[in-house]
Amino acid sequence: MSHSVCVNCGFVILTEELRTMEKSVCPKCENKYFTMTFHSTVQFLSNNTTKIKQKDPYRKSKEKLRREHFVGMEKNSKGDLMIKERLIDKDSSIYYEFVKNPDTGEVTRLCKESLKEHMDHGSAKNKK
Ligand SMILES: [Zn+2]
Structure with missing residues (x-):
């Protein structure tokens, strides 16, 4: 398991969670870009x-x-x-x-x- 971090606001979300989301957008600021934190x-x-x-x-x-x-x-x-x-x-x-x-x-x-x-x-x- 790994984490992803929103490039825009730094919100941390599990990568697995992100994949299963209907829209891969940050729940906090709706930015679409994440960085993997491995x-x-x-x-x-x-x-x-x-x-x-x-x-x-x-x-x-x-x-x-x-x-x-x-x-x-x-x-x-x-x-x-x-x-x-x-x-x-x-x-x-x-x-x-x-x-x-x-x-x-x-x-x-x-x-x-x-x-x-x-x-x-x-x-x-x-x-x-
Ligand atoms: Zn964000």
Whole structure:
């Protein structure tokens, strides 16, 4: 979920709400132009690595980060440079991780599950 802000008067409305409205106009001043308030930061790192973070500034500090996407290369614990992709999407509840050895072509990690499932693995409470 994201928010939209009226360009004219700064009125904040949920984007989903805006889509379902009969007329997409600001309820306050009837302006038709909104800006989406998902804030993205893109970091370009070495080895063609890109890190994208999407934040929702209207949430509490802990919940601001909504989506994190890493594509590129990263060293593993042994210091080998591995091809890596990782996506954490809180709104769509997706956890995806893919790690491949560029020399051998071996996929050392492939994980696709809901974020809830992923959190459950990590939680000590759910240990059997
Ligand atoms: Zn307005």
